[in-house]
Every structure is written in C-alpha cells, then in structure tokens.
Amino acid sequence: MRLNYYAIKSLRRFDRETVPSYRIELIARDFGQTSLRRSMILDLNITDVNDEKPVFKSNYTFDLIENNPIPSTIGQITAFDADQGLNGQIKYSIVPSSSHFLISSHDGIISTNISFDYELKREYNFKVRATDHGKPPLESTVHVKVHIINQNEYSPEFDKNTYHFSMDENSTNHTITFVGRVKAKDRDFGDYVTYALNDNEHLFTIDQNGSIWTDAIFDREIKDEYKLSVIAVDNSTDGLIGSTIVIIQIK
Template identity: 30%
Template sequence: KFTQTSFDLQISESTKPGARFILGSAHDADIGTNSLQNYQLNPNDHFSLVNKEKQDGGKYPELVLKTPLDREEQKSYQLTLTALDCGDPPLSSTAQIQVLVTDANDNPPVFSQELYRVSVLENVLPGTPVLRVMATDQDEGVNAQITFSFTEAGQITQFDLNSITGEITILSRLDFEEVKEYSIVLEARDGGGMIAQCTVEIEVQDINDNIPEVVFQSLRDIIMEDTNLGTHVALLKIRDKDSGHNGEVICKLEGDVPFKIVSSSINTYKLVTDGILDREQTPEYNVTITATDRGKPPLSSSSSITLHIGDVNDNPPVFEQPSYVVHVAENNPPGASIAQVSASDPDLGT
C-alpha cells in the first residue's frame, strides 16, 4: 500500500531523455512471495519505469524520461503507478502521478507581422500614435514577458516606442520635403534573452505647406522700344517643394502690360514682349508675376520686377509753331537778334 494516493512531480521541458526521478514506494506487511515484488506504470510515450532494490531488499520505483518534453504542446501528464505482490490471489495498490512540465525559455518572441506599413501626414503633432506592433511568446512567466526597443535607438529622433505596449508615437515634427519614408527595425526581447525582429516602414504624406516661389534667373537691363514682338526679356523658374497637386503651379502675369509669359519647360517660363513699346509714353513697367499651386487650399506668392524701356531715334524734332512772322527795323546793325525759334524732340541723348 502506498503512503499517499497521489504524487506531484515537476520536470523542466529542457530535461534530457534518460533522466531518472525516484518515486514514493509502497509498503507490504506480508512476507515472501506475498510481499511487494515490483511496480508497473501505465503505457505512455514519454515515461518508463525501472524497479530498483535497496540494500535491505526493499524495492522502490524510478521514473525514467524516454523522450523530450515540450510544455507548449502538453503541460502535464497523468500517470498511474501500480505496486504488485505475487500472492495467491495477487494484490495490488495504485497511486496517481501528476507530472507538471515546467517552462524553459526555448521559444523566441514572434511578431504578428514581419513587416508593418503605415502612412502619416507630415503635419501630425508630437504624441500622435502611429501604430502598435504586437509579439507573442509561447513560453510562460518571465520567459514570456516581452519588451520592445529600436535596434538603432540613438539614430531615431522622430519617433518614440513604448517598451511595454509596443506603441510607436510621433516624437518630433515630420517634414515630407526632408524625409519621405522611414524604415525602422524593432526588436522584441523576452525575459530569458531571446529576441525577434521586425521592420516598420512609415510613409510621410505631403500636405500643402510650402509656398511656391518665383525666381528670376536672367533679366535684361534695358528693353529697346523698337524690340520685336516675342522678344525674350527674362527667364524665370517656379519652385515648390511640395509634391503631387500641391507642387503643381500655375503662373500668371498681373495687370495690363505689353508682355506675356510662355512656358519653356517644367516650372520654367520666359517673359516675352507682347505689344508695342513706346518709351516716350511709358519709360518703365512694373511687372508682377503670381505663382499659385493646386493644393487645397492653394498657396501663392508674387514677385515684381521693373523693366526699363530704352530709347531709339523714332521721333523727328518738332517746332513750337509751324510758321513765324518777324518784323525787322531797317536800321538794325548787322548781328543783331531779330527773332528766336524753338523746336523739341521727345527722344533722348543726341
């Protein structure tokens, strides 16, 4: 008869096959063949039984591990130990063995995805959540406690990572025009030191936060008034750091002036003459060009230049009056001034 009807045995899943565990023995008051002779174990895949004998002839059982254990597959085993004598009739007694398989850190963390992708607008405020990574570990206890970290934490200044929850948040302002995408490697580490990695790709989406600029790259100092229509006056370039519709710009010439802008290439325009110039009527023009993007709402800026009109000899001298009548006294000495005529010319210079 066993001293107790059940035994609890804890065996680590890392235990190697061949390991032995002494079990509680039974006692039989009979002697000879009527006394305890051996022990038997119910058939199973993982354990066998060896009958051992003490110096005084008493017998006790040893449980032998036959095959490796895996706590993640089966956490416990229920075995039946039987003690037998050889009496007539034979008598027996049983005890239950509860084998609890304890955890070993034999499983690394596993991310729910190897690659996470997410898009955020470039104007999101610091503290805004971006995404949450998730990882699991089939072990238990400390071996299943997971902490998250950036593998290159010192180089990542735009994002923050909660080491417990795996949530990534905005740490500092993003700028699409500086960095359009971030690729970050994250690490999950369990309490036993095993790690797993995943990649997070964060795409920064553009907003219309850059005003288009008008930049004059070449400009004539003077435009002669007899310049032909279509003559090149200035070359200008439109710059907008945004992308897509936010970076598409419409260029417009303001006011009623004898000029027009002609597209030369992408975001490059020529300012050319588009009307008759007359320095005598308008010696200079203040020309304003406005650039407006297609963002919502649209942004615009203007740039102004002064164009000076050069003179050509296109006007004859003109007397103040078409005819003059002069009365001369008969006794004037030679060389005396008898009259004065006046003429003007709207042209400049000689």
Template identity: 40%
Template sequence: MEGHCRVQVDITDFNDNAPEIVFTSQPKPVREDAPSGTVVALISARDLDSGDNGKVTLQLTKGSPFNLKPSFSNNYALVTNGLLDRESFSEYNIEITATDSGSPPLSSKKIIPVSITDVNDNPPIFTQPSYNVYLKENGVPGSILYSVSASDLDFGENAKISYSILDSKVQDVSVSSYVYINSDNGSIYSMHSFDYEKLKVFQIQVQAKDQGSPSLSSNATVHVFILDQNDNAPAVIYPLLRALGSLSSEDAPLR
C-alpha cells in the same frame, strides 16, 4: 517482488528562445503635421521561455521622432514623439530591439518602415524675386519676352505649379492687353509690338500658385525695358518750310 513508484521530474527552463516582435496592427503612413502621440502601429513582444527568460523589453533606435508607449502585458504602441518634416525625411526605417532578461540575454530586431505623407506647407518659390527684361521695340506680336520659373518643395498636387499675371495698369490699360503667360511653364509673350516713343518701361506681376488645398502662392516682378531702335527719320523743326518759301531772292545766300 516488484514495486512501483512515481517520479516527478521538473524541467527547468533554459534561455534558448529569442524574443519575437509581432505587429498587432500594420504600420500606417503618417502626415507630416501629425501631433506628438499619434499612433503609427501596435506591437507586441513574446518569448516562449518562462520566468526571467521570458521577460522582454523593447527599445527603439535613438534619434528618431518616435517612441514606444507600453499599454498592457508586453503590448506597445509606436507613436510619434516630435516634429515631422517630409521635405527632410520622407520615410523612416525604425529599428526595434527586443531583449529578454535571461543570462545570457537573447535579443531580436525588427525594422519598421514608416512613410511620411505630404502636407502643403511650402509655397512655390521663384528663382529670384524680380527679373529685368530688355526688349527691342517693333518686335513681332506673339514673340516670347521671358520665362520665369518657380519650384515647390512639396509633393504631388501640392507641388504642381500654375502661373498667372496679376492685374495691373500700364498707361491706364490692363497689363493683360500687353502680355500673356503660359500657365504651365511661365513663358511670357507679347500681345503686340511695342513702341519706345510711346512706352519705355512697365512692370508685370507674376504669381505662382500650387494645387494644394488650401493652395499657397508667391509673386515675382518682371521689369520690362523697351529699347530704342532707329525707326524715325529726322524732321526739320525750324525754320518752317512755309517760312523758307516766303524768302525773297534778295534774302537768298550768295554763291
């Protein structure tokens, strides 16, 4: 005799699979002026286990200006959650931890690099707001008077600086008739020789402008002081020569 029976064996789950973090959309660069809630990446979490062993929670490293916004069934959006400043942090490496509800729980981690792109939010800044330049008179035309310098905390074209001289008057003549500037490096040159007896001091307004859109700029003042040189012989003012010539021999001093 023989008999047959069907035996049903139920396999109970053992928490032997760590959760996995998957990008459903790759992280994209974020502008530093992006408002809170801007989506950076879409993320899903999955676990091959079942029941509590397959229930997954995601957690971000504390202190970053980002947040995980749940959408549906273990799907999340990584969004901005605060002010961004590329000049302080140009890139974030965001650590996400996925943990299941098994006993003991299993977890996995993933690093998400997020680049912050520049916005032209910093004007060029001169090394100082004003400069004093002391220049001897009778210099050679075309010689360098001074070099100003400015820097910009932004990046790329937003940090590229060009220099110019703002129009103003020196003795009713445009200052550009006296000096010119190299727009690339800020070096100021004389257009002609200066004469202390005619001009003792004048000012130059220099502007530094970046190439952002819209561009930002700042100004500095260069005070130029002309220094006297001994280039004039003394002249007899009194008595006049013709008056001396009219003196008689009787008026001449005795020896």
C-alpha cells in the same frame, strides 16, 4: 497485499507549444486464473521551458506628418512568444537607443520625442527588439521605417520681387517671341509650381517653365511699358500662392 512500483518513461521529446498536456489510461492486471484489472487516468502536463523566441509578423512602416506635437503616437509594434508565463512575456526596446523615438516597453507603442521637419529629413529607420523574461532570455528584432509626410508650410517664392524685360517694337511679326523668364521655388515642393499671369490685354502668355511669350506687335509711340502680375501656385491641395511683378519695356 504486495505493492508493485513502476516508472513511466517517455519514448520521445515533448513540445509544450505543440501539445501542452496528455491524458493517459493506466491499466493494472493480475495473473490469477480469473484475471482482474483496474484502471486509472493520469493527466500529464508538459512544463514550459524557454525555447521559443519572440516572433514579429513582418517589418513595419509608418507615416508621420511633419511639425508633429511632442509626443505623438506613431503606431504599435507587436511580437508573439509561444512560451508560457514569464517565458512568454515580452518587453520592447529600440536598438540602438534613439533620441528621436520612444517605445513603451510593455505594449510596443512608438511615439515621437522631437518634432520632425520634412525639409530636413524625409525617412527614418531603426530596429525594435523584443526580449522575453525567460532564463536565459531570448530575443528577436524587426526593422521599422518612418516616412515624414510633407505639410504645406511655405508659399512659392520668386527670386526677384520685380522682373524687368525689354523688347523692340514691331519685332514679332506675329510670330511667338520669347520675352523673358521668371523663376519661383517652393521650400515644400521644390520646383513643382504652376505659373499664371494677369494680363487684361491678353498680349502675353506664360508656360510651366516660367517663360513669358508674345506674338503681338508693339508700337512704342502708343505704349512703351507693360506691367504684369505673375503668380506661382504650389501643387498642394490648399494651393499656396506667391506673386511677383513683371515690367516689360518697349524700345
């Protein structure tokens, strides 16, 4: 019996990520008067090489409420690598390294390393790198944005504990007259406060700029001083309140 040896050669490049294996039927036929044949099946597996970078779906944006405990989990970053084995295993890192945030190298979970203050900084940006374990390793990066969400910590504060205004008696002639202005600020919300005043006699009004008005006619001999309580409420859901006293002298 004579043995014949044959080499199987490829006609094109193979991509394991597209087709990982092939099943090929080999047929041997002799040249006798009555040709005989025999066949066998050859299973061809394509060996992986590190030719695919880790891929992120998109950039990431997370929200974090200020005054967070340490550590606090912000979210998870995920990359996909189409390679096999070590070539497809990914480790994560923050670039450049950050003192504010940490990332788990094996699962991409991002956590805080400090407690954040909305009043100091409202947004943080950094990149996360995904690196596979191939030789040589391949890598890619993704942009991460973290919004710090304001927590209502502070009540509105007036710039004075007591305001003193004055006006002449019989000066209004029933026309709306400016009396004075109060001013409150909120370290959480800036100037976004709502004003109201406690006036049992309904002689004064206040607008959203903190200006106090009246159209009443005053008689100093009847009453020479009015004392009002003014409050400022911030625009949060729980509505923290600051207050001040307004004293109006009638001359």
